[in-house]
Amino acid sequence: MLLSPHTAAAALLTLTIALSACGQTPPAAAQTPDATTTAKAPDGKTIFDRLAASTDFDGDLAKLTDAERAALKPYTEVAQTGESEVPTINALVAGCWTATSSAWANNVLGKRLYTLYQRQNWCSNGSSLTSASTDRWYTVSWIGWRFVNWVERSSTGGRGHTYYRSVTQAHFALGSGGWDIQNHYPRIERTIYR
Structure with a gap:
């Protein structure tokens, strides 16, 4: 029986996989591919x-x-993760401020997969906070990755206090059709003082 080059290559691959699963190597003829069977x-x-x-x-x-x-x-897949560097902020004078933090992941090419953001907005009279709020958002920049849900969105302190602490955590997943192969839970935690 004569096999087409495609069928022969498939048969060779099947034989190689079957033999390697048994801890054996294919015969020498099967190990030496020619131009018609090389994939x-x-x-x-x-x-x-x-x-x-x-x-x-x-x-x-x-x-x-x-x-x-x-x-x-x-x-x-994620090859590198990181967070933006935002210094501790201590507002000793009256006024209003904003500080944005981010957490992100890159692939092996250095391309951004997703970014999680948290922006704190606050005003102070110099001795305590007069208002405080937090904005949260995300971007997904690479195919296959998606935002799943917010894991944590909490704040403590704020108006009338000398501090305002915000925590943001999200769930991002790599997958398709309900089949996830990677899950990441980046978290941002930042405290500002009056």
Whole structure:
């Protein structure tokens, strides 16, 4: 029986996987691919670009092979997280101020996946706070990532006190179609003083 090059390559791959699962290596003839059976390794960046341009992201993601998913993984997962550096603020004079903090995650290319923001607004008469409020928001910048929900949005102190503490925590997930492969819970906590 004669096999097409595509069918032969699939059979070789199946044989290799089956044998490696048993701790064996394929015969020498199966280990030496020729031009008709050599499959080019999937390129994660090309797959990512194709998905980014897709009009049916969930459908196209579901069609990816295991090899394509493995190649895509480094482009979608968190490789680095961080927070903005906002100094402790102690307002000893009368006036109003604003301070914005952020927590974020990047992939291996240094591209931002998502950012969580918290902005504190307050006024002081110099001895205590006369008003205080917190704004919270987020941005999602990379395919596959989404905001799930707020985990914590709390504030203590504020008007009549000498401090105002705000905590913001959110849940972001990487996945599609109800199948999440990564979950992150960035948190911002900041206290300002009169």
